[in-house]
Amino acid sequence: MDVLGFPILIIVLITAFTFVRLYFVLTATSDAKPSGRRGDSGKCSLAVFLGSGGHTSEALSLLSALDFNRYAPRIYIISEGDTLSMQKAVVLEATKAADAPQTMSPVRTYSSSPICANH
Template structure:
């Protein structure tokens, strides 16, 4: 007796999805946006994880040439008004300096629901994580297409350094790769506070980030992938 046709279809789709995921994980850069021309601009998105994470991320961004890394998108968790204020202050400082010819208007601040709150009940985390993923999927995948000119709206690089919500952003980027759409390159910089062991977010993103950077060489003693360029913040 042969199995029903619907079962064969389900099995074939399951194997196809698994195979596609394996290829994307094995060759993560194949789905990422191609390297821009040296004279071209790069749409940079930066996740501000609040507190020390935001300060570190903004310190990294402050060293960049804003006339090249434009436009800029600051992604932050809902309720984090302090990070938004710091981002605006950095933009005004760069616009007022002679180091940047880029007008102050070439940036935007977007809010993403938190994937997990401190002391949140474990049973409710799947709900908040899904809400965060849907918002990230909208910004990374749907919004560029809805704007009508995805070549200008697509983010080229996402800079991350934690905490957990940035993992959801990476999942959204990988959805693009699964669908064969342009996907931002993922650059993860482990927080300066992590000296001996990686953070949970770092452990999750180490296999899938296009660039995984730590600031302390001890974090690479296990022989895993990653780069160390010393103190960056």
Template sequence: MIVAIGVVLVVFLVIVACRCYWISTKVDKRTGRCKVLAVLGSGGHTTEMLRLLSGLSERYQPIEYVIGESDKFSMEKCRRFEEERAKQSPRQHSFHHIVRSREVGQSWLSSFFSTVAACVAAVPTICRLKPDLVLCNGPGTCIPLCGIAYIYKILGIRSCRIVYVESLCRVESLSLSAKLLYWLRIANDLLVQWPELQKKYPRTKYIGLLV
């Protein structure tokens, strides 16, 4: 039953992706800008992501924030972050909500169905926003978005770079989200902040402490 649902989902995504090919528009490279889709998690993930975004140059805009529907903390923290930044250097940005793959404490069985819903929701999100760069750092919400962006890329519909920055608290082992992106080879770059992780997972890139 689960396999059948998975097959139906993949077929659906392929059909929608092919349809999106005809309605998508090309990114205007004359501006030299890079549109970023930043996936926010909750708690520490959001704090680390905002610190990471604060170090990006003006070239990286607009920033398209994607936040879980139930994540009020990240939404409020992100609004304050952009309000403070606007006082010195305004940056184009907008907020978008998506179904979360898994809520804190949610059972694994029900998580399967919420993940399917998140995958379906990720299709129009990626198609509509058309990012040049997908930037994420841990929340499970990023997996459907990265997966759809990857499918679009291998189908030649929309090419974007997928970069995953592992959390500072991950010293000896990758998070589940990072492991999925690593073993499925979805992420173009999987960056870690501790040399121990790079030695254990040789296809990652050690970049030192970012935040």
């Protein structure tokens, strides 16, 4: 092989491999069926993280717009000592209780959760 022949061969092989790979990826994804999707009546569990970051009102506002019958159980994870966030979550659940009875999960604090920090 001459000096220019080898680099051209490498470029042709890489291009051919790229097109073959692209073909298999595109045909595989077009035939793929979604797995694990819930229908309109399927229930989903939901974890709500509330803490001392100041986003409690926004999180509870978003949560109040959800269908409590569909998103059950709801698990609230609240930082230890953040009684205001806990009270707001309890009030929200109490106001929605008529729509979705017996769907509130116990409130858990960070102190009962494993903590991992790599510093």
